Amino acid sequence: MDEHDWDRVAPAFEEEIFNVPANDTKGLIKMEVDRLSDADQCATDLGCGVGRTLALLARSFRLVYAVDISSECLSIARQRHKDQPNIRYVHADLSRAPRGFPATELVLCINTWLHGDLSTRLALIDQTCRSVKRGGHLLLIVPALGSALLTHFRRLQWELRDGTPPGQVHSVIEDPGSGIEHGIIHIDSVPTKHYLKEELEILLADRGLTVEATHKLEYGWGTEFAAPPSWMKRPFPWDWFVVARRVR
Numbered sequence: 001m002d003e004h005d006w007d008r009v010a011p012a013f014e015e016e017i018f019n020v021p022a023n024d025t026k027g028l029i030k031m032e033v034d035r036l037s038d039a040d041q042c043a044t045d046l047g048c049g050v051g052r053t054l055a056l057l058a059r060s061f062r063l064v065y066a067v068d069i070s071s072e073c074l075s076i077a078r079q080r081h082k083d084q085p086n087i088r089y090v091h092a093d094l095s096r097a098p099r100g101f102p103a104t105e106l107v108l109c110i111n112t113w114l115h116g117d118l119s120t121r122l123a124l125i126d127q128t129c130r131s132v133k134r135g136g137h138l139l140l141i142v143p144a145l146g147s148a149l150l151t152h153f154r155r156l157q158w159e160l161r162d163g164t165p166p167g168q169v170h171s172v173i174e175d176p177g178s179g180i181e182h183g184i185i186h187i188d189s190v191p192t193k194h195y196l197k198e199e200l201e202i203l204l205a206d207r208g209l210t211v212e213a214t215h216k217l218e219y220g221w222g223t224e225f226a227a228p229p230s231w232m233k234r235p236f237p238w239d240w241f242v243v244a245r246r247v248r
């Protein structure tokens with residue numbers, strides 16, 4: 001999705017875009033932000049959208065940069081936080097230099113590394129890592145490839161239990177075969193990058209960050225299926241939540 005696509009989504013963002021912080025039932029994001037919070041330091045919300053995590057950052061840090069490619073999303077975020085004086089709004093395309101904001105001690109980046117296009121995605125990853133001050137932390141949340149495949153398996157299991165013959169079960173993965181080797185899965189026809197835990201460790205290490213913790217941010221099956229059967233329990237679908245420190 002490009003700038004215009006995100007601008008178009010902005011008015012319906014809460015209905016259209018999965019709300020990661022609201023579905024973080026164990027409070028892992030808040031826990032990590034609280035652990036790393038410092039009232040003398042600055043933080044950045046990269047790809048902040050309509051600002052779901054801005055209040056959390058703004059009460060934990062001296063200054064917060066809210067960065068997004070979509071001016072429509074930024075204007076909703078600004079409107080929602082008009083009483084919060086320590087947020088700076090930055091309209092920037094993270095896949096292009098210059099950034100337009102300084103590196104900070106904490107960078108929170110929730111579901112922004114989604115681009116299907118490899119060169120755009122790599123530029124986005126580079127800029128994200130450069131946005132973390134040396135010694136500072138990146139809190140990164142991305143879709144998990146294993147979770148998408150588990151969802152596919154659950155759907156298959158469900159249909160088989162309901163009596164669908166093996167040859168007739170549906171795929172929940174749109175256009176299988178068109179990018180799966182790159183971790184690209186189409187969601188509502190949008191090619192969306194999904195990651196392996198090991199892939200994230202390599203991508204971050206190559207850019208001077210070391211992974212300190214990897215959490216599974218787990219969600220209920222209701223986030224994947226409209227009416228999941230009651231027998232469908234653990235293991236649940238998840239996003240990867242990586243805590244990494246910039247060491248060089």
Ligand SMILES: C[S@@+](CC[C@H](N)C(=O)[O-])C[C@H]1O[C@@H](n2cnc3c(N)ncnc32)[C@H](O)[C@@H]1O
Nearest residue numbers: 006047048049068069070093094095110111112
């Ligand atoms: C899935 S939304 C997540 C928004 C927010 N982090 C949240 O959790 O609600 C992805 C966000 O990344 C932004 N984005 C996508 N590509 C970007 C880019 N190249 N530079 C800056 N922001 C980008 C979009 O505008 C969108 O707001």
